[in-house]
Amino acid sequence: MSVLVNKDTRVVFTGITGKSGGFHAKQCMEYGTQVVAGVTPGKGGLKFEDKVPVFNTVTGAVENEGANTACVFVPPPFAADSILECLDAGIELIIAITEGIPVKDMAIVKRKLLETNARLIGPNCPGVITPGECKIGIMPGYIHKPGTVGIVSRSGTLTYEAVWQVTCLGYGQSTCIGIGGDPINGTNHTDAIKLFNEDPDTEAIVMIGEIGGDAEEKASEYIKEHVKKPVAGFIAGTTAPPGRRMGHAGAIVSGGSGTADAKIAAMEDAGVVVAKTPSDMGAALLEAWGK
Amino acid sequence: MNIHEYQAKQLFETYGIPCPKGAATSSKEEFGTCIDSLNDGLVVVKSQIHAGGRGKGTFTDGFQGGVKLANSKDEAIDFANRMLNNTLVTVQTGPAGREVQTIYFTEGADIEKEYYLAILMDRATSAPVVVASTEGGVEIEKVAEETPEKIFKAFVDPVIGLQAYQARGIAFKLGFEGKQAGACAKLIFNLYKMFWETDADMVEVNPMISTSDGGVMALDAKVSFDSNALYRHKDIVEFRDLNEEDPKEIEASKFDLNYIALDGNIACLVNGAGLAMATMDIINHCGGEAANFLDVGGGATAEQVTAAFKIILSDPKVEGILVNIFGGIMQCDVIAEGVIEAAKAVSLDKPLVVRLEGTNVEKGKQLLAESGIEITSADSLADAAQKIVDIVANES
Numbered sequence: 001m002s003v004l005v006n007k008d009t010r011v012v013f014t015g016i017t018g019k020s021g022g023f024h025a026k027q028c029m030e031y032g033t034q035v036v037a038g039v040t041p042g043k044g045g046l047k048f049e050d051k052v053p054v055f056n057t058v059t060g061a062v063e064n065e066g067a068n069t070a071c072v073f074v075p076p077p078f079a080a081d082s083i084l085e086c087l088d089a090g091i092e093l094i095i096a097i098t099e100g101i102p103v104k105d106m107a108i109v110k111r112k113l114l115e116t117n118a119r120l121i122g123p124n125c126p127g128v129i130t131p132g133e134c135k136i137g138i139m140p141g142y143i144h145k146p147g148t149v150g151i152v153s154r155s156g157t158l159t160y161e162a163v164w165q166v167t168c169l170g171y172g173q174s175t176c177i178g179i180g181g182d183p184i185n186g187t188n189h190t191d192a193i194k195l196f197n198e199d200p201d202t203e204a205i206v207m208i209g210e211i212g213g214d215a216e217e218k219a220s221e222y223i224k225e226h227v228k229k230p231v232a233g234f235i236a237g238t239t240a241p242p243g244r245r246m247g248h249a250g251a252i253v254s255g256g257s258g259t260a261d262a263k264i265a266a267m268e269d270a271g272v273v274v275a276k277t278p279s280d281m282g283a284a285l286l287e288a289w290g291k
Numbered sequence: 292m293n294i295h296e297y298q299a300k301q302l303f304e305t306y307g308i309p310c311p312k313g314a315a316t317s318s319k320e321e322f323g324t325c326i327d328s329l330n331d332g333l334v335v336v337k338s339q340i341h342a343g344g345r346g347k348g349t350f351t352d353g354f355q356g357g358v359k360l361a362n363s364k365d366e367a368i369d370f371a372n373r374m375l376n377n378t379l380v381t382v383q384t385g386p387a388g389r390e391v392q393t394i395y396f397t398e399g400a401d402i403e404k405e406y407y408l409a410i411l412m413d414r415a416t417s418a419p420v421v422v423a424s425t426e427g428g429v430e431i432e433k434v435a436e437e438t439p440e441k442i443f444k445a446f447v448d449p450v451i452g453l454q455a456y457q458a459r460g461i462a463f464k465l466g467f468e469g470k471q472a473g474a475c476a477k478l479i480f481n482l483y484k485m486f487w488e489t490d491a492d493m494v495e496v497n498p499m500i501s502t503s504d505g506g507v508m509a510l511d512a513k514v515s516f517d518s519n520a521l522y523r524h525k526d527i528v529e530f531r532d533l534n535e536e537d538p539k540e541i542e543a544s545k546f547d548l549n550y551i552a553l554d555g556n557i558a559c560l561v562n563g564a565g566l567a568m569a570t571m572d573i574i575n576h577c578g579g580e581a582a583n584f585l586d587v588g589g590g591a592t593a594e595q596v597t598a599a600f601k602i603i604l605s606d607p608k609v610e611g612i613l614v615n616i617f618g619g620i621m622q623c624d625v626i627a628e629g630v631i632e633a634a635k636a637v638s639l640d641k642p643l644v645v646r647l648e649g650t651n652v653e654k655g656k657q658l659l660a661e662s663g664i665e666i667t668s669a670d671s672l673a674d675a676a677q678k679i680v681d682i683v684a685n686e687s
Contacts, residue, residue, distance in 0.1 A: 020590070077523070104449070104490050108449050110417040112450075126619070140619040140649055143649070155566065155569075156589065157565060157619065158563060158565035158566045158569055159565075161566060161648075181564060183412065184412070236568040236569040239568075239571045239575045243383075246564055246567070247549040247563075249517075251564060255431075276576065277573045277673060278672055279676075
């Protein structure tokens, strides 16, 4: 079992005829994901890889192919529009990979999200994977293994690092959720932890955060209050200089808030085993889990 | 992207936000004409750098204060001469300071009381927030800590924008009355319009002042913009001042590389922002110090990797390099080719530790092994960090 996505998930890729959209749609299909449709305005009627129908609109993909999940790959100036189109078409789960969406566009998207029951993951994220069943995003499939560890992270490659450590220790993942590195995202750490906490097949949780904002502190409060499952974690950016954006739009310590130290303290206070270095994430998990 | 105060004031003018009349120049010859364009009276001479704390800053030649009040034209010119092309050190510049290349002259204002006003994107509510305080001209972080009851906020629904009642509400909370409350509300309203229309990250007016003739104006202006939205603001991109940026960071931006110069001696080249930060952290944990943050992104080409190496090596502090790649989209053999090409192109003479993991890792390792370049390979991130720290420590 898993959260968010599984073997029955029917995925539409927006921006499927673009270079990276096409590349990753193909990778996801090879992994076994049910990519049922693509959307590129003006290219409706084409077949992607000779089998996946391309539509002009997301509604077309929903009505004709029963798509219930979208993977957004369109370039930043048009990404918010694509997300809003997915919302309007009744897509339940929208996974936005696009990096570099203006924060103002995301503020509007976030408001519109509140009017629906849809969930947005990202933007600026690697996507979501339930190993062995469904991969939606840009993560390398082979480092994952089906299992019972839920992983949530703001960073792409740092997640791969954690996944790989867990896999090398002989454990697998229920679902891995990349929530993205932007200051405004659809799903935050607390939302993801809640999902894992309520999923009977997730036994342990790894939460990876970084400097900026207070999502990790809020999640720690939730963990302290509600989560009995073992939780391990890591925070990147202990040595990042204040006031500088560290690659991710949301990774910035400003006015003394959003520091790694504050996040680590909050996590430890909630009983999370925090890895001292990114090499120790797997070990921290075993310690929390008592394995 | 940050801009200078005088540029922000130009935007303020466009949006009908009152501020003292001013004129800026980078040329000594124009000091006189700038001052002559202002009304007679006191002149404020302001160093233009992208850092706060200018007033309390010190120039490297000992001259005190990056913002000075002059009683006469001669005195103003004298101050300006001391500031121009001099290096100003403030709490925000770091010990190296910044060279002042533009001077901004403004008319002195008749200050009745100082206030604080800012608009920024609030992460917790994913919405813009107006922040105001009766305590102006001081650090807002300090006010927030010591007297949080003196800070007022109004959260804005981004779909409908700031409403008039919200702007009035802030004005009344700040203690304004009658027509002056209306003037303050109008200033807040226009400032929000500017914030929203220009895709600003933050606009800060510290202080906003009330004047004894019943006016309200912005005495200072600090504005930064969302870099992701600059593509739709060609006019704002014109404000970019390359003198305020590290030349290595400018070079990196040309190749779409995320590079930030730091103080240490171990350069790192990593794919992904989170992993790049974590790599800096683990270098520090092993007893070293990173010379930079460098994220080559998810799909870097050999050309980008070569550019990255050139930028890293142009930093004279660098004594060793750590390459840490977890190939997902990016395949390890592509990175290996980039490293080999770069090593040939830039005559690599610094110790290099490479840790590769992920897609095509065996092929990547093989390419490096056969390249003839002197490389220490590592199996894990911890192993890699310890190796480069030890090598650099032993050589120095």
